[in-house]
Amino acid sequence: MVIKPSFGRRAFLVSNLIFLAFISFLCLMPIIHILAISFSSGSAAAAGKVALWPVEFTTAAYDNVFGKPEYVRAFGISIQRVVVGTALSMLLTIVTAYPLSKDRNTFRLRTVYAWIFVFTILFNGGLIPTYLTIKSLGLIDSLGALVFPMAINVFNVILLLNFYRNLPRELEDASRIDGAGHFSTLWKIYVPLSLPALATTGLFTMVGHWNSWFDGMLYMNHPENYPLQTFLQTVIIKMDFRFLKSENVELMLQLSDRTSRAAQIFVAAFPILIVYPFLQRFFIKGIVMGSVKE
């Protein structure tokens, strides 16, 4: 039997729908606005005529951005750090989480090790000592400075180890009886079964590397080595053009022009815009299951 909802209930449902649609639009609007500006003519953008649709449509800003070797090179460095950084990080997270997911009877020193890792969440040396360590290791101006310090993310290790723990124990027992050692149990049982958690941590690591800008600014002395976000930070936010080799003023003006700024922002956001909706169901599942403990 279906009871027809009361008037008050229907009024609530409709206004709730409108309210949430408005809220969602608020999250999307700034991106659309930037996209509209990037496809508008310079004069229309400067005059503030653009809202959510391009005025005097042109792709000049994009021609401009992709024509700049500095931008293209920074984009390449970001891709490099995402690929290398995520691969290294995932490998380390998978093997680190496994021993830590064992109970005390299987792995006597587990708690000691776990605290060594967790302590780094609670306390850190701070900005200056970390900077000087990287410097004395000779990592300045190398990809290592961007990839190694982020290689172990303890939060991801915890998420994965909690996920491992919720897998049925019988699976592991069975594989042990079949004579599999720890390495093959991890590789053949744990890894295939924890794909949602791996997709989650993998996504977060990729996004983290793509979005990271401060390390580039600290550890790269030569702007040719800047990843994209650091490059944008200097050009768009700080409007600092000293490092651009080319001396012509035109280049400077083009890069700081409103439409070009918008195009650079949109191109940098684009990889994320296409990746995250597809992984949404994984990360929700991964977060929820990784955080449930018995």
Place this chain on the structure above:
Amino acid sequence: MNSLTRMWKKEWPLHLMLLPGLAFIIIFSYIPMSGIMMAFQKYVPNKGLFGSPFIGWRNFQLLMDYPDIRRVFFNTVYIAVMKIVAGLFVPITIAILLNELRREWIKRTFQTLVYLPHFLSWVLLSGILVDILSPSSGIFNQMLGWFGIKPIFFLGDNNWFPYVMVISDVWKEFGFGTIVYLAALTGINPTLYEAAEIDGAGRWKQTLHVTLPGMMPIIVLMLTLNIGNVLNAGFDQIFNLYSAPVYESADIIDTFVYRMGIQQAQFGFATAVGLLKSVVSFIFISVSYVLAYRLANYRIF
């Protein structure tokens, strides 16, 4: 001895697996911790950590006498606490409202949209915010103009800056914050709602007496875990949005340390400020984990 060797025989692969991860955190987390010695030194870069003279608490004394330091600490806590409170209230409300949507695809579409800003960096969002909030050509000030309000320089005005930080941070993170609360909502036993309905409770009463109590454990948990963030006002955001005219209301510990240490190369002094922050944060985070364990039976691992 015998049992030790037996243990080693059984457990060596597990130790081996931890080795690479341990190496990384020792090099990149523990070795920098030894660098906090600098806080008690007059650090000279070419003499290094072991050659620089120790000066006791001088750096901390300097810090206490530094004219703007109270301001910096106040700004940090003020912005951080507002972010924690708003960052709790907004996601909970939106999660409850999203949960009322009956059509799965509408709910999913809205969720996808509100998660979006979380995944963009503060560099990009700052670029967008600077454009939107620009007093001369920004769309937001244009919209205010329709109501006869004169353009406001949101990012250059000390009266506005901290609130712009809180609002834009909530805007970026509330969608992602709804995930845990939505998960908690699906965990509430539906028979409780049926029972409440039979007792004559309407939708609003059900929210008040079934939904909210059902979410309480996770709300308490999130609140306690956030205590550890009292000194994290958001470096990425503020660094990309502030400028000298708003230092008065915008300068926080992290930006201060950056300017002192990296830009002015006062390594010892900056490390002292950073150490003070690390120690206080350590206490707050530890307390929050203990509380979370006591109140919500939460364990990190």
